[in-house]
Amino acid sequence: MTNYPDGAQWPTSPQGPASSSRPRKQGVKQRWVSPVQALCGELFDFSPRRLPTFNRSRIRVLRQLPLLLAGVLTLYLVGPGTAVVAERLQTHWALAALLACVQAAAVPLALIRPVAAWWLSLAAMVPFPLLLAVRDAAPAGLTPWPWTEMGFLAHLTVTLLVAWRVSARLSVAQWLLTLLVGTALGAALSPEGAGKGLLAFGMLSGCGLVLLAAVRGRKEAQRQLRRQEELTEIERFRRTLLEERARIARELHDVVAHHMSVVAVQAEAAPFLVEDPPEAMRESLGSIRRNALAALTEMRHILGMMRSGDAGASSKDGRYAPQPTLENLDELVGNVQAVGLTVKTEISGTPRVLPHHVELSAFRITQEALSNVLRHAPGAKVQIELTYGERDLVVRVVNTPATVPAQRLSGSGHGVLGMRERASMLGGTLHVGVMEDGRFEVRALLPTGASEDS
Structure with a gap:
């Protein structure tokens, strides 16, 4: 056995090179056979297709417009088609009507079973030239042999309808088969002017197939573009959601870290506040301190990557500034008033110290609501x-409509998402919408639990 660079092993016999070429030839043959088999399967796929309709139309009759047009065209082809066949063949009207009906029936059938309709239309083009030859009748000067005028129109319509419903390669194969059958009939019967009808059909149907291919390609490109835009929007939404949750997690980390640090410091200092503390007390306080420090270490490890991604937002020593609370609300209101908003603040109930994460969420929701007012309703009056x-x-933030035209500012467009995440994190709710009087309202209900005194 000989090992080749590609990892294959072939016998070291004189037939080695010849045997090594066989898999390559078989692979080439298989690549050719598979498309041919697939095309043959499509050529004889008589399964029904969904009837095309205009679903966007609110009028029921217009929804079935393709079927109605096909029915009208069928009736138009049957009447004159019967008269033309009877006149050219000098035959009984029943036979002429039968041939005309078979040609015309392929048109509505193309909407439901396109491949079967094309075969029916192809078969319907054969009897007319055969009967002409049997009766030794010459086609009229302007007759698009091997069809009549109505038969030519019927087969052209069926070809284009089927091309719209099937794949491009199948429509090209059907177009070539039509020309092949027409050429064979012309070679066998040799009537005068046999090639004019085929030439006209080939040019008209060829142009139609090219136009349909261009339209289908454009629609497919638009569909892919819409799909890509949807995927991009979903990805942007997810990324914004993760960024907002990471930000909330970092802020909660600062809050919890502060309290855990206080617990650790108090547990370390407590033994020195009591003369001769019992050994059990020392061990208990030491355990509390060790657990607090371990919790702080684990939180720093978990959120280390989140902090490293926001290095530009931190201060020079890498530490975050204290997180705002409702005590900083006056400063926030002053900042937005300086840029042209009229803000009024009302406090109801009994103000008290709330858990820090509740005050932080309330402050951030108010801050985001005011930022949205600045973006979308400049010059409005705001009530907090x-x-x-x-x-x-x-927390309720209500603003009047804009008094000056709003300029489109860049932003993620997911500010409401952040507010909703903060409210749901606390088990609360958020309502955002336009009120009956035209004002815009942001209303958040945040559960607080027991008050916090320190």
């Missing part, structure tokens, strides 16, 4: 309401 309940806090 804080309602302290026994176990919840209601």
Whole structure:
């Protein structure tokens, strides 16, 4: 056995090179056979297709417009087609009507079973030239042999309808088969002017197939573009959601880290506040301190990557500034008033110290609501309401419509998503929408639980 660079092993016999070429030839043959088999399968696929309709139309009759047009065209082809066949063949009207009906029936059938309709139309083009030859009748000067005028129109219509419903390679194969059958009839019967009808059909149907291919390609490109835009929007939404959750997690980390640090410091200092503390107390306080420090270490490890991604947002020493609370609300209001908003703040209920994560979420929701007012309703009047309940806090920001034209500013467009995430994180709810009087409202209900005194 000989090992080749591609990893294959072939016998070291004189027939080695010849045997090594066989798999390559078989592969080439298989690549040719598979498309041919697939095309043959499509040529004899008589399965029904969904009837094309105009679903966007609200009028029921217009929804079935393709079927109605096909029916009208069929009736038009049957009447004159019968008269033309009877006149050219000098035969009984029943036979002429039968031939005309077979040609015309392929038109509505193309909407349901396109491949079967094309075969029916192809078969319907054979009897007329054969009967002409049997009766030794010459076709009229302008007759598009091997069809009549109505038969030519019927087969051209069926060819284009089928090309719209099937694949491009199948429509090209059908076009070539039509020309092949017509050429064979012309060679066998040799009538005068046999090539004019085929030439006209080939040119008209060829132009139609090219135009349909261009339209289908454009529609497919548009569909792919819409699909890509949907995927991009979904990915942008997910990324924004993850970024907002990461930001909330970092802020909560600062809050929890502060309290855990206080616990660790107090547990370390407690033994020195008591003379001769019992050994059990020392061990218990030491355990509390060790667990607090371990929790802080684990949180820093988990959120280390989140912090490293926001190095530009941190201060010079790499530490975050203290997170804002509702005590900083006046400063926030002053900042937005400086850029032209009229803001009024009302506080209802009994103000109290709330858990830090609740005050942080309330501040951020108010901040985002005011930012949206600055973007979309410049010059509006804004009213901020804080309602302290026994176990919840209601934050309500209402603004009037814009008094000056709003300029389109860049942004992620997912500010409401961040507010909703903060509210749901606390088990609360968020309502955003236009009120009956035309004002825009952002209303968040945040559960608070027990108050916090330190």
